[in-house]
Amino acid sequence: MKLNRKEAPQLQKINKLRIPNMESFSLDNGIPVWLMNTGSQEILKIQISFPAGTVFQNKALLAFFTHKMLFEGSKNYSASQIAEKLDFYGAYVDTKTSKDRAYLNVFCLTKHLDKVLEVVVDVLTQATFPEKELLIMANQEKQQHIINQKKVKTIAQRTFNKKIFGEDNVYGKLAKTSDYDLIKCHDLQGFYKQFYAPQFWSIFVSGKIEETSLNSLQKHFGQINISQKGANITNPISFTPPILEEIFIAQKGALQTAIKIGKIGLDRNHKDYAAYSLAQTILGGYFGSRLMKNIREDKGYTYGIYANTTHHNQRSIFSIFSEVSSSVSKEALKEIRKELKTLRTKEVGNQELQLVKNYISGSLLRSLNGPFSLGEMMRMLKENSLPDDYFTQHINDIQNTTANDILNVCNQYLHEEKMLSIMVGS
Amino acid sequence: MIKFDRFTLDNGLTVIVHPDDSTPMVALNILYKVGARDESPHRTGFAHLFEHLMFGGSANIPNFDGPLENAGGENNAFTNSDITNYYVTIPKENLETALWLESDRMLNLAFTPKSLEVQRQVVIEEFKQSYLNQPYGDVWLLIKPLAYKKHPYQWNTIGKDISHIEKASMEEVKTFYKKYYNPNNAIMVLAGNINLKEAQVLTKKWFANIPDGENIVHKLPQEPQQTKARRQTVEREVPSDALYLTFPMCHRLHPDYQATDLLSDVLSNGSSSRLNRRLVKEQAIFSELDAFISGDKDEGLFIFQGKPSEGISLEEAEAALWTEIEKIKTETIVDIELQKVKNKVESAMIFNEVSVLNKAMQLAYYEFISQAEDVNTEVEKYRSINAEEIQRIAQELFVSEKSSTLFYRSKNNTQ
Numbered sequence: 001m002k003l004n005r006k007e008a009p010q011l012q013k014i015n016k017l018r019i020p021n022m023e024s025f026s027l028d029n030g031i032p033v034w035l036m037n038t039g040s041q042e043i044l045k046i047q048i049s050f051p052a053g054t055v056f057q058n059k060a061l062l063a064f065f066t067h068k069m070l071f072e073g074s075k076n077y078s079a080s081q082i083a084e085k086l087d088f089y090g091a092y093v094d095t096k097t098s099k100d101r102a103y104l105n106v107f108c109l110t111k112h113l114d115k116v117l118e119v120v121v122d123v124l125t126q127a128t129f130p131e132k133e134l135l136i137m138a139n140q141e142k143q144q145h146i147i148n149q150k151k152v153k154t155i156a157q158r159t160f161n162k163k164i165f166g167e168d169n170v171y172g173k174l175a176k177t178s179d180y181d182l183i184k185c186h187d188l189q190g191f192y193k194q195f196y197a198p199q200f201w202s203i204f205v206s207g208k209i210e211e212t213s214l215n216s217l218q219k220h221f222g223q224i225n226i227s228q229k230g231a232n233i234t235n236p237i238s239f240t241p242p243i244l245e246e247i248f249i250a251q252k253g254a255l256q257t258a259i260k261i262g263k264i265g266l267d268r269n270h271k272d273y274a275a276y277s278l279a280q281t282i283l284g285g286y287f288g289s290r291l292m293k294n295i296r297e298d299k300g301y302t303y304g305i306y307a308n309t310t311h312h313n314q315r316s317i318f319s320i321f322s323e324v325s326s327s328v329s330k331e332a333l334k335e336i337r338k339e340l341k342t343l344r345t346k347e348v349g350n351q352e353l354q355l356v357k358n359y360i361s362g363s364l365l366r367s368l369n370g371p372f373s374l375g376e377m378m379r380m381l382k383e384n385s386l387p388d389d390y391f392t393q394h395i396n397d398i399q400n401t402t403a404n405d406i407l408n409v410c411n412q413y414l415h416e417e418k419m420l421s422i423m424v425g426s
Numbered sequence: 427m428i429k430f431d432r433f434t435l436d437n438g439l440t441v442i443v444h445p446d447d448s449t450p451m452v453a454l455n456i457l458y459k460v461g462a463r464d465e466s467p468h469r470t471g472f473a474h475l476f477e478h479l480m481f482g483g484s485a486n487i488p489n490f491d492g493p494l495e496n497a498g499g500e501n502n503a504f505t506n507s508d509i510t511n512y513y514v515t516i517p518k519e520n521l522e523t524a525l526w527l528e529s530d531r532m533l534n535l536a537f538t539p540k541s542l543e544v545q546r547q548v549v550i551e552e553f554k555q556s557y558l559n560q561p562y563g564d565v566w567l568l569i570k571p572l573a574y575k576k577h578p579y580q581w582n583t584i585g586k587d588i589s590h591i592e593k594a595s596m597e598e599v600k601t602f603y604k605k606y607y608n609p610n611n612a613i614m615v616l617a618g619n620i621n622l623k624e625a626q627v628l629t630k631k632w633f634a635n636i637p638d639g640e641n642i643v644h645k646l647p648q649e650p651q652q653t654k655a656r657r658q659t660v661e662r663e664v665p666s667d668a669l670y671l672t673f674p675m676c677h678r679l680h681p682d683y684q685a686t687d688l689l690s691d692v693l694s695n696g697s698s699s700r701l702n703r704r705l706v707k708e709q710a711i712f713s714e715l716d717a718f719i720s721g722d723k724d725e726g727l728f729i730f731q732g733k734p735s736e737g738i739s740l741e742e743a744e745a746a747l748w749t750e751i752e753k754i755k756t757e758t759i760v761d762i763e764l765q766k767v768k769n770k771v772e773s774a775m776i777f778n779e780v781s782v783l784n785k786a787m788q789l790a791y792y793e794f795i796s797q798a799e800d801v802n803t804e805v806e807k808y809r810s811i812n813a814e815e816i817q818r819i820a821q822e823l824f825v826s827e828k829s830s831t832l833f834y835r836s837k838n839n840t841q
Contacts, residue, residue, distance in 0.1 A: 003635065005486040005530055009522035014498045018450050040448045041776055071697075079707065083698035088766045090773025109773055133707070139735060140706075140713040146665040150561045255559040256551070287500075288491045300547025303555050323555050355496040362498020365517055369449050370780050 014361040015399065017368055017391055022378050027222030031198060036206040036378050039371030042110040044207035046117070047379060048124070051233045052102035052195035055170045059187055060179040065134065066188045066196070067095045067102045068141075072133040075126035079133055082119060091116045099171055100313040101383070102195075110208050117220040125198065125224055129188040142180035149177070152251055153323060156258035156424040159249065163420050164242045164262065164317060171237060171312060198224045200233060202382070206375025237314050246421040257329035257425025261336060262319030263418060265309040268384060272413070274397035275405040279414060281356050282406070283307045283343055284320055286363075288355070290339050291320065299335070301328045311384075318414070326426045333423065337416040344410035347403040360398055364391060427802055428785055431622045432793075435630065437638040438610025442789050442798055443625040444617040446782055452521045452618035454514040455786040456528055457794055459613070460606035461508040462585075463578040463646060463724065471585020474505040475549050475594060476602055480512065482541030485534035490527055497523035505583050508723040509794060515783055518619035522628060529632035532612065535603060542596055549591050553584050561664045565731075565834065572658050573672045573727055573830045577649040608639030613793045617786035649674065649725060652828045659833040666713070667740050670832040671730040671747065673823050678723045678795050684807045685815045686719060686823070690728065691767040692759055692816065693717040693750075698766070701732075701750060710735050711746045723795055728823055740833045755820045758813045771808045 023035040054063045071086075071093065072079045086093060091108035104124070108116045148154040158174055165172030203221060205213070244263070266276045277285075284291040284307030291305045305322035324332040367373055368391065381390055430444040465472045480503065481490045494501055499516035501524075514524045557563045566582050574580035585591055614633075616625050652674060676682045694701045694717035701715045715732035734743035778784050792801040 003631065005526070005533070008487075008493050009520075009526050011497055011523065012517075012519035014517045014519065038448075039780065040446070041779055043776055043780070080698060080703055083696065083703070084766070087696040087698045087770060088762070090769040092773075092777075107777065109776065136707060136710045139710070143666055143713045143733065143736065147561050150663075150665060152559065255554040286495060288495050296548055297544060300544045300551065303548060303552040323551075323559070325551055325554070355492065358498050359495040359500075362495075362517055362520075363500060365450055365498065366500060366515055369451055372780065 011358070014358065014365055015395055017365060017395065019368060019377075019391065020374065022388060027218055029198070029222055029224055029226045031201050031203060031221055031224070031226075033203045033205065033217060033221075034378055034382055035209055036204075036371065036375045037209040038374060039207050042208050043371075044108055044110050044113055044205060044209065044213065045372045045375055046106040046108075046113075046120075047204040047206075047375065048104045048106075049202045049204065049379065049383065050102045050104075050196055051200050052191070053098050053100040054173075055099055055235045055237065056195055056233070057191065059182070060173070060175040061183050062187055062191045063097050063102060064175075065138065065183050066129075066191045067097045067104075068137060069129050069134060069188055070095070070104070070123055070127050072137070073128045073130045074123045075128060076122050077119065079130070082123060085119045086116065089116050093120070098312070110210055110213060113213050114216040114219070117216050121220040121224065124196065127192060127196075129185045129192065131185050134183070134185055134188070138180050138183055142177060145175070145177060145180065152254050152256060152258035152424040155249060155251070156260045156321075156422050159247060159422045159424070160260045160262065160319065160420065163245070163247070163422070164264070165315070166240055166242070169237065169239060170235070171315065195233070197228070199226050199228055204375055204379045204382075206378070207371045239315065242420055244418055244420050247423070249422070249424040251425055254326055254425040256323040257326045257423055258321070258323050259329065259333060259336070260319055260321050260422045261333075261419050262317060263414075263420060265316040265318030266413060267316050268311060268386065272405075272409050274394065275401045275409040276413060277309075278353075278356060278360070278398060278401055279343060279406050279410050280307050280309060280318065281360060282348055282352065283339060286356070286359055290343075291322075291336065294335055294339060295322065295324070295332055299328075301325055301332050329423060329425055333421065340410075340414060340416035340419075344407060344414060344416075347407055350403070353403055353406075357398055361395055364395060428779065428789065430789060430798060432798065433626065435609065435634050437634065437636055438608075439629075439633055439636070440613045440793060441625065441629050442613070442615045442793060443620065443622050444615065444782075444785055444789060445619075445621050446617060446785070447619050449618050449782050450517060451515050451782065452518045452524075452616060452620050453783040453786040454516070454521070454524050454528065455615040455617070455783070455790045456512045456532075457613045457790040458510045458512075458606060459611050459642065459794060460510055461506055462581060462583045463507045464606070464644065465578065465581075467578070467581075468590070469594065469598060470581040470587070470590050471549070471583070472590070472594060472598070472602060473510055474583050474585070475545065475591055476599065477503050477505045477510050477512075478545040478549055479535065479541060479599065480531055482538060482545060483536035484527075484531035485536065487527060487530050488536065490531065493523060494527055499524055507579055507583060509791070511787065511790065513783060513787065521620065525628050525632045529636060532607060532609060532633070533636050537596065537600060539596065542594075542599060546591055546594065549584075550588055553588055553591070557584060561662075562668060562834065564662075565668070565670065565832070568658065568660060568832055568834075569670055569672060569729075569830070572656055572832060573674070574649055576647045577724065578646060579649075579722060579724065579726075604639065606642065609633060609636050610638040611642055613790045615786040615790045615793075617789065618782040646724065655826050655828075656830040657833070658831070659835060661835045661837050664834070664836050665838065666733050666736070667836050668731065668733045668834040669740055669743050669747070670834065671744070672830045673728045673825075673828050675719060675726050675728045675823060677725045678721070682815075682819055684804075685811045685819050686728065688764075688767050688771070688808065688811055689754070689816050689819055689823075690717045690719050691770060692763060693754065695767060695770060700754070701747075705732075705746055705750060709746065711738050711743055715747070740835065744831065751820075751824045755817065755824060758817050761813070764811075764813050764816070768808055768811075772805055775805055
């Protein structure tokens with residue numbers, strides 16, 4: 001039989017996700033734990049979540065440095081002892097602070113969990129924030145900050161952030177170079193005492209969880225003394241609507257101009273979220289998107305252009321970002337607006353719509369692949385109080401969305417003239 | 427332990443299959459044995475430009491990405507000095523779509539002038555975004571020609587100069603394709619929710635009738651032994667100075683490779699490593715400092731890179747770094763320090779095996795440098811290394827006459 005290479009193989013619809021069961025329980029002292037027991041390697045990720053994001057700080061960089069400094073010394077161990085111990089067991093820790101929360105991720109071999117947790121819990125409950133280490137770290141971070149300030153990308157992102165939330169808003173405020181000199185140990189100690197108290201912890205475990213792993217969790221986390229019952233800490237923010245202006249910041253000699261355009265987006269539980277995420281994907285959410293096709297593949301203005309939504313607890317932000325050749329930055333901006341306009345004035349064709357639906361299903365399947373991605377998904381669902389079958393539901397909603405739904409959503413939420421535009425370059 | 431099977435089609439295409447049914451996906455990785463080292467010195471950046479062209483439509487299929495996305499798949503590619511590597515992850519139900527697409531672009535490309543023009547522009551923008559419009563972005567454009575004088579590793583994957591990309595002609599593009607993009611110059615790995623039988627049927631169907639090409643012999647100019655220290659100083663608009671120090675090291679298959687890697691780990695892997703603990707934390711001479719190996723197939727580089735802390739000059743920083751280097755040459759490292767870096771390597775390898783795509787890439791890479799079987803014996807090689815070996819390598823490697831030093835000065839600091 002002659003092979004017909006012009007004809008694509010038959011496709012199958014992907015609408016089933018394989019999501020293992022999540023389990024949850026409380027440790028002896030009441031700290032909640034969620035488990036995602038899956039995977040074939042003997043490894044674990046322990047994620048501890050704290051209500052310690054930048055929204056809770058009353059001084060710039062407090063949340064960031066408190067989190068980063070946790071492993072720089074505890075009552076029982078010096079910074080180098082902590083590092084030595086964790087390195088010895090081949091464990092990795094990484095820290096992440098967002099506007100809302102702070103996360104500590106611990107990766108280790110299942111067999112070393114007990115030893116690793118001994119150190120981790122000691123550090124988390126008895127961190128000392130030594131002055132010398134803070135001074136060194138603050139200097140290093142300051143240098144990094146200064147380097148980043150040179151990048152058109154960073155300037156565009158920072159300006160966008162300030163303008164979309166408002167400069168005095170807790171989401172909008174960003175650290176300045178001089179703030180790095182003002183951060184003091186006792187500030188960190190105060191923030192730590194308040195926002196890292198164990199009654200506020202949530203623990204998410206993913207990977208190959210053995211009976212002994214559960215014992216180790218109980219032994220180390222479950223025996224921490226909790227004096228007060230934890231109430232959820234919240235810090236409701238009042239927002240003023242952003243001014244939708246067009247801002248150009250000149251950077252002499254920049255070969256590329258960073259463009260960031262956006263507005264307030266939709267939250268994951270919004271009734272129009274499926275149509276909205278389809279619109280966003282069609283526009284700039286994958287390699288074959290309209291923006292990528294037009295601005296990169298047709299015109300060669302850029303190496304890449306993307307649209308996405310960043311979800312914060314109290315606000316979601318839609319944005320388009322690219323670094324384009326400075327000589328064509330005006331044309332690029334015009335083309336971006338043109339694509340936004342087309343999206344709300346002309347119904348998306350059936351073939352493109354079907355492709356994007358299939359693409360989204362495939363990429364959900366991909367992102368729910370492997371123990372740690374699944375663990376991340378579990379945390380996202382729990383922290384946002386979304387149902388366990390959220391993704392299955394989302395795939396269904398995506399499949400049932402029509403071209404007309406997308407048109408409506410774009411007219412309502414993604415109007416090209418109702419966007420904040422920032423350009424940084426020459 | 428990654429279990430796999432291997433078979434070869436009549437046209438020379440090597441196929442490796444690693445079944446793992448813990449995932450609903452299949453990763454398809456195709457490694458072409460061509461990289462920047464195979465380029466002519468007058469057409470550098472060509473292998474990478476070519477990687478872009480591989481997405482510009484093939485003989486029978488006008489567009490690569492569309493049908494793949496329609497099948498729920500995702501793909502990307504990278505080029506380095508030694509190889510060009512293409513990879514796809516796709517729900518297993520639609521694997522055949524990926525094979526259809528990949529086999530067609532191995533068979534022949536469309537070579538439309540529009541695709542060449544646009545990708546040329548895209549690559550030029552990539553050049554600007556990654557190398558020219560970034561603080562410290564041109565560092566590698568300086569280091570490589572300083573460290574290599576003969577071997578093609580002297581240029582970067584992106585190329586020596588934008589003009590090489592600007593001048594690439596369609597004729598050259600076609601010749602390059604004809605020479606390197608053939609089944610006998612490729613390694614294909616299928617990893618994930620697939621078994622050997624399915625893999626055999628599908629790969630035969632789509633790849634067996636692709637004609638083979640010439641056998642490639644990589645005859646590359648060898649780098650002569652370096653006998654004199656090299657230094658270069660540049661000034662740039664960056665906020666702080668930076669120091670780079672490189673030494674030539676062995677090739678990937680040399681018995682010293684793993685010990686050299688461990689040497690870099692002792693110095694710089696993890697926050698308890700020597701350089702980090704002593705020079706960044708205790709003495710605070712550097713705000714950041716790293717030691718790592720380039721990991722190339724041919725003779726590579728052992729690299730130190732760091733930024734001195736505020737108020738520390740490049741000269742002071744360099745002296746402090748050399749003091750640490752002398753220490754590791756003269757004092758044997760203690761057992762616990764060695765055990766620690768070995769544990770870290772072992773742990774990193776296990777973590778690497780979480781994703782089928784990583785496994786597919788590793789199998790392809792080991793098959794390229796020697797044989798895929800070595801992926802499973804690598805950890806043993808690390809385990810058997812002793813402290814004396816590491817010390818010997820440090821003594822052989824870190825010799826002033828074999829060094830290349832780059833002072834990357836901040837304009838602000840020189841005023």
